[in-house]
Amino acid sequence: xxxxxxxxxxxxxxxxxxxxxxxxxxxxxxxxxxxxxxxxxxxxxxxxxxxxxxxxxxxxxxxxxxxxxxxxxxxxxxxxxxxxxxxxxxxxxxxxxxxxxxxxxxxxxxxxxxxxxxxxxxxxxxxxxxxxxxxxxxxxxxxxxxxxxxxxxxxxxxxxxxxxxxxxxxxxxxxxxxxxxxxxxxxxxxxxxxxxxxxxxxxxxxxxxxxxxxxxxxxxxxxxxxxxxxxxxxxxxxxxxxxxxxxxxxxxxxxxxxxxxxxxxxxxxxxxxxxxxxxxxxxxxxxxxxxxxxxxxxxxxxxxxxxxxxxxxxxxxxxxxxxxxxxxxxxxxxxxxxxxxxxxxxxxxx
Ligand code: AMP
Ligand code: MG
Numbered sequence: 348x349x350x351x352x353x354x355x356x357x358x359x360x361x362x363x364x365x366x367x368x369x370x371x372x373x374x375x376x377x378x379x380x381x382x383x384x385x386x387x388x389x390x391x392x393x394x395x396x397x398x399x400x401x402x403x404x405x406x407x408x409x410x411x412x413x414x415x416x417x418x419x420x421x422x423x424x425x426x427x428x429x430x431x432x433x434x435x436x437x438x439x440x441x442x443x444x445x446x447x448x449x450x451x452x453x454x455x456x457x458x459x460x461x462x463x464x465x466x467x468x469x470x471x472x473x474x475x476x477x478x479x480x481x482x483x484x485x486x487x488x489x490x491x492x493x494x495x496x497x498x499x500x501x502x503x504x505x506x507x508x509x510x511x512x513x514x515x516x517x518x519x520x521x522x523x524x525x526x527x528x529x530x531x532x533x534x535x536x537x538x539x540x541x542x543x544x545x546x547x548x549x550x551x552x553x554x555x556x557x558x559x560x561x562x563x564x565x566x567x568x569x570x571x572x573x574x575x576x577x578x579x580x581x582x583x584x585x586x587x588x589x590x591x592x593x594x595x596x597x598x599x600x601x602x603x604x605x606x607x608x609x610x611x612x613x614x615x616x617x618x619x620x621x622x623x624x625x626x627x628x629x630x631x632x633x634x635x636x637x638x639x640x641x642x643x644x645x646x647x648x649x650x651x652x653x654x655x656x657x658x659x660x661x662x663x664x665x666x667x668x669x670x671x672x673x674x675x676x677x678x679x680x681x682x683x684x685x686x687x688x689x690x691x692x693x694x695x696x697x
Pocket of ligand 1: 430431432433468480483485486487509510511548551562563
């Protein structure tokens, strides 16, 4: 049985009302939510699985030093066990439990972007179980900027291995309802907060490469990281959204149930092509959903992307036609990375 605890009272806004403005109803709701988080922390420390909100997407967490618990995370998600997990910490100083090699660049990035949507891949300490890192000699570490997550980890008093709280392959969860749809009955506790503020996963930067290499783009861009360390940070080949090179391999990740096509090109032509493909398909009885974000409103596109995919599935779409975003290196690029994977690299140029 999965326990679902409402922790929406731990939103930054409600915390401000409680702690700064001392509003009695805010204080009371916050304290009630804190008790639920404390209960979840006991479950986590005892080897249970706890889903929690972060500013990026919801995570499914286990004590990173409890191998049995970590194995249960892979099982609950149906995830291949060679895919490494990000380890989440509550305080930057906890990093010493995971790595013993910190460079000045790593410290600068932590100082600038933690808590926040940045994951650093670091040389792993031997004590970090290899089941967490998929057998790699490195470990991915992040300090999320979300009060419920931070409080959970602080009280459980352990680093928390936590991939996104969705079934492997399906769109990442940005609302509690998404998590419940995928994982109810498979985890011990779900901490149900509100909508995730960022909406796409953290930027993953490999700090063991020279120059540091972005493995997964996010809302923190290469330029932003580069400015913080006053040195180059590059986008690695894995982040570009290009199809995997092995021939015939149709790899779909973050994917809706519907078939999906991305239309790329000059904006007016994209719109016209979407309309054309839509009406052709509707004529033969295919239910079509359209995913078209405003150009330039990239932050909003990131925030809404996964929720829109899930909503189109819920509406029973057979085919999703998406308009590509043209940005090549910022937040729009990070959204495109997900869009291309969701569509299994099924793209038409117009
Ligand atoms: P998720 O588990 O859905 O949050 O995704 C975690 C991402 O971090 C995946 O893309 C992993 O491949 C990546 N990752 C985790 N650990 C490492 C690592 N040690 N080296 C490289 N990438 C990693
Ligand atoms: Mg994931």
